Each structure stands twice: as structure tokens, then as C-alpha cells.
Amino acid sequence: MHHQQTKTPYLLTWLLVISLTTMGSHADPKSSGSSVANQDNTAMPQAAETIEELEPGATLQVPVDSNMSLVHVGSNDSFATTPEGNQAARDLFDAINAYHRGELELAGEKARSARALYDEIIPRENYGGEYTALQWFCDYLLADQAGREQMTADPFVNEFFRMYGGNDFAVLQEYLKRKYRVATIGDEDSLAGQERKIYLEDTILFNNPRRETWEHTSELMALLDLRPGLRIADVGAGPGYYSFRFADRVGPDGQVISIDTVAEHLAYVDRTMQRLGVHNIRTIQTDGKSLGLNGEKVDAVFLCSLYHNIYAMSTAPARDAFVNAIKDALTADGLLYLADNGLVPRGVLPYHGPYVAKQLIVGQMLNYGFELVRQHQHIPQRYLLVFKKAGQDASARSAAADTPNRQAVADANLLSATVR
């Protein structure tokens, strides 16, 4: 039985004293000078004065009652657009129309204009969003035949292209209509229209052919202990961006289980498996509270950009069920990989969507009976936390026994950011 209730005060204290490295736009200078109460009401050391006064490398205590957002669930942000983003989308849309009409010079002009706009805005807005994917399509339109073949040579990218670029770019144009309102479809206000918009948004974001450029996926992959024969559950797999990479790494004797709540994403994975001749992936649709594994054990569970949702949006019983399902699924020495979006240092563009301070996730997972094995920050916007099941059940561990692990986490200065 899970004893989160009784442990909450201890966790709260831990969060109150945690030392975060300065995070600029997210941090509140006023809160940095406030005193921080300990559990027994003794005064904690005063935090640094203001962000501006901090020396390079200094840290700033961030009380949980500061007005800084330690969690941000920004699904709406994904659908926000900017004037330049709208113009670039309009140019790309017009380029495709001109291309259809055989007006190749105009098509080139419009594609170049969109491309140049993306060059301008990618460094300053929508980090990890669709801009890089849309710019990839500009490049495709501008490329010669050999260049286009090269751009779609990777089978997984080819599958993405088949969806958005096949049938004369019909789905890409539909996406631009739904998100950027470059033309009307007619069902925008219906539930089906909204769901379609979300599905297209998800797929273009997750299977973006240029995801490597912002996520440095290969660096994240290198941090995972994957080997031939391993069984790994990709929970919240979406349309399979990681699942297919895992399939490659675990080989024919290994097994990847792509788990998601959205049937269309899993259908995309199934279709892609068939077309690419991949045999070591299978898909399971769940209700979000279980993994659907029915007692089967796996060596690793991987979640990318999902746990913020569980943390911030689930009811406690649903979250308990979900995390306990992960625990049940893992072998005794199995690893849980949580990759998610974090707070960024001052001056760094944050991930365009939801984020959660990794300290909150670590604290919660300790309460659930996991131990933090290691952590990585390969890009400022995304962290990787690696957990294993603690030796004994969480409910049997005393708060005192937890102290070294908690302290280690608190001392670890989890954000790699330094004051600039």
C-alpha cells in the first residue's frame, strides 16, 4: 500500500530547502530574498539577494511558495502562433499551391521566403515545436530530385513524408489550415476537427525529421543502457519515434512494447512496422492507468515527455495506479528512464510546451519507492532521470532511512545551469 500522505510533510521540507541554480526568466527576484520556514518553524538561511547580484556559478534557493512556476502544463502553448510563424506558414502553404499549379518559380520564391522566416524565428521561439519540421518541407520543395531522395532515404522519415507529403502534400496543407488558419476546412469547431488538429500537431512534433537538431536525440539515446535481447516498454510512445530506435538497438532477440492511450498513434506504429519490416515491436493501447502488460516483466521502461502530465494532471489514485504499474512491470534490477522538459537557465529558450522541475519528479519517485541511479542534462531543455526500484517497499522505509538519498538529490544541484 502506498503511503504518500504520511510522507508529504517531509517531502515539503525537502523542497523548501532545495537549492536550484538561477533560472532567469522563471525565477522571481523578490522571492529570492524571502525567508524560508523549516518544518519546525526554525529559520532557514536566507537565500541570495537578487538574481542580478549573484556571482557566476552561484545558486539561488527557490522556496516552493515563490511565484516561480516549478510546473507548467502548457498544452495551449503548442497551439499559440506568432505573426512571423503565421507568415511563414502562409508562405509554405502558397508555395505548395504554386507547385500544384506548376508555377515553379513562384513556388521557389515562397518556399525561400518561409525558409528565411524560420531561420529568423527558430532561435527565438517555439523550441522543440513544429518550425524545424516545416522548414524541412521548405528545404524539400527547394531541393532537386537527388536532394529529395536523400532527405527521405531514412525509412522512418520516409514514412513521415508519406503521411504529410504524399498525395500532393494534402495532409501538410491540412495541418497548416488547422493550426495556422491559412484556409477554412469547415469542421474546426467540432470535436472531430479538434481531435484531428491535435493528432496532426502531435505527429508533426514527435516524428519531426529534424527532431535531432533540437533534442539531440542521439545523445539521449547514448545515455540509455540498451543492448541486444533487452525488453523495453516505451510508455506514451506516440507515433513511435523512440520505439523504432529502440527496436534497432535491442535487435531481433529483444522486444519493444509501444504503449499509448491514443489508438491513432499506435496504428501509425503498426503501419510503419509493416512497411519497414520491423518485427520486434508490439503495440498496446491502455486507459492511461495501467501498462496493459498483464504480469509480463520488462528490463526497462522509458517515458519521454509524459511524466509532467502524470505529475500535474492526474488524480492521485490514477497516478498511484500508473506508477505502481511501472513498478510491477520492471524486473528487480530493471531501469526506469524518465526524460522530460525542465526549467532552463536565464537566456535559454525554454521548451515550447509543458515543463516540470526535475526535483519535483525525483521527490515524487522517491516517495513511490524508486532510487535515483543517475541523471543527465544533455540539453538545457530536457533532462533524463534514471531510477531503479528501491530494495524494499516504500511503505516499509522510514523517513530517516530516506535521508541520505534525499540529501544526495538535494545536494546534486540538479540543474546544470550556471549564472551567466
Ligand SMILES: C[S@@+](CC[C@H](N)C(=O)[O-])C[C@H]1O[C@@H](n2cnc3c(N)ncnc32)[C@H](O)[C@@H]1O
Ligand atoms: C508528449 S507525447 C510524447 C510521445 C513520445 N514519447 C515522444 O517522445 O515522441 C506523450 C504521449 O503519451 C501518451 N499518453 C498520455 N498519457 C498516457 C498514459 N497515462 N499512458 C500511456 N500513454 C499516455 C499521449 O497519447 C502521447 O502520445
